[in-house]
Amino acid sequence: MNKYLEIDHVSITFPTDNGPLNVLDGVNLKLDQGEFVTLIGHSGCGKSTVLNIVAGLLQASEGGVVLEAKEVNEPGPDRAVVFQHHSLMPWLSVYDNVRLAVDQVFKKTKSKQERHQWTLHNLELVHMEHALERKPDEISGGMKQRVGIARALAMEPKVLLMDEPFGALDSLTRTHMQDSLMEIQARLKNTVIMITHDVDEAVLLSDRIIMMTNGPSAKVGEILDIDLPRPRDRLALAENPTYNHYRAEVVRFLHERHLQKGLDQNDSSNEKEQAMPRDISDNEPHEPPVRLAS
Numbered sequence: 001m002n003k004y005l006e007i008d009h010v011s012i013t014f015p016t017d018n019g020p021l022n023v024l025d026g027v028n029l030k031l032d033q034g035e036f037v038t039l040i041g042h043s044g045c046g047k048s049t050v051l052n053i054v055a056g057l058l059q060a061s062e063g064g065v066v067l068e069a070k071e072v073n074e075p076g077p078d079r080a081v082v083f084q085h086h087s088l089m090p091w092l093s094v095y096d097n098v099r100l101a102v103d104q105v106f107k108k109t110k111s112k113q114e115r116h117q118w119t120l121h122n123l124e125l126v127h128m129e130h131a132l133e134r135k136p137d138e139i140s141g142g143m144k145q146r147v148g149i150a151r152a153l154a155m156e157p158k159v160l161l162m163d164e165p166f167g168a169l170d171s172l173t174r175t176h177m178q179d180s181l182m183e184i185q186a187r188l189k190n191t192v193i194m195i196t197h198d199v200d201e202a203v204l205l206s207d208r209i210i211m212m213t214n215g216p217s218a219k220v221g222e223i224l225d226i227d228l229p230r231p232r233d234r235l236a237l238a239e240n241p242t243y244n245h246y247r248a249e250v251v252r253f254l255h256e257r258h259l260q261k262g263l264d265q266n267d268s269s270n271e272k273e274q275a276m277p278r279d280i281s282d283n284e285p286h287e288p289p290v291r292l293a294s
């Protein structure tokens with residue numbers, strides 16, 4: 001049976017000055033509707049590239065993405081993206097940045113007054129109602145990120161793609177946004193793929209954590225099912241042995257990959273390998289991802 005969202009044997013190779021660079025090699029991931037997964041892995045392994053392919057902003061060299069049995073070839077309002085670096089229109093106010101997206105998605109289904117209320121509601125959700133008329137260059141980086149999140153949520157997308165959405169936020173705002181996101185996702189049942197470098201954030205929010213191998217030719221390394229009841233309470237979880245077990249598993253994975261990265265960097269033959277043109281028709285079977293027992 002088809003899954004709701006399928007990332008099916010996705011590989012991508014970019015041309016570079018040193019020859020083709022194979023960034024992803026057969027990334028396979030299937031999501032149920034309403035599932036919340038996080039992608040975790042070392043910097044440069046290809047996490048944003050995966051997200052951009054699901055968003056339809058990049059085309060896979062091999063394989064593809066299927067959402068509700070339909071192949072994804074271009075961006076669409078069914079997949080909203082919160083980028084790693086905010087992407088607000090600099091000439092529009094905070095309100096207008098969100099309103100533009102609301103108008104695009106709900107022009108036919110909501111009245112003008114409803115679209116106004118919906119825009120305000122989503123900006124209130126991220127506590128930005130005090131700065132409606134300000135332009136992006138008149139607000140802080142964290143505020144810009146919050147407006148980007150409001151814009152994505154306001155589109156009520158089937159799939160919410162978030163690239164380190166809380167990375168630029170102070171820890172109090174970050175905590176608040178994580179709680180809001182859990183609450184919103186429980187209500188709207190969005191399917192979410194989120195990239196994070198924060199192990200606690202990954203365990204707190206996820207149904208599954210997808211741990212990617214180091215690049216180049218990154219793939220899914222291990223998958224950790226997070227079997228913790230919802231709603232989740234961060235304070236209660238801090239004392240929870242299962243939570244701490246999951247946390248330790250992710251830290252272990254990252255630490256092992258970090259050591260691996262060090263070994264790779266010491267191995268000069270590997271540098272040649274990275275720069276070498278790679279036969280992308282290579283059909284060697286890949287190692288299946290390891291599923292950790294919870």
Ligand SMILES: Nc1ncnc2c1ncn2[C@@H]1O[C@H](COP(=O)(O)OP(=O)(O)OP(=O)(O)O)[C@@H](O)[C@H]1O
Nearest residue numbers: 014015016021023042043044045046047048049050
């Ligand atoms: N358009 C492109 N052309 C060439 N190389 C690219 C392109 N886009 C990404 N890359 C390379 O692909 C690799 C993966 O990049 P990506 O941005 O997906 O990593 P990431 O895992 O999101 O890293 P980070 O955690 O630092 O955000 C990097 O080596 C990057 O330089």
Ligand SMILES: [Mg+2]
Nearest residue numbers: 047048084163
């Ligand atoms: Mg990235």
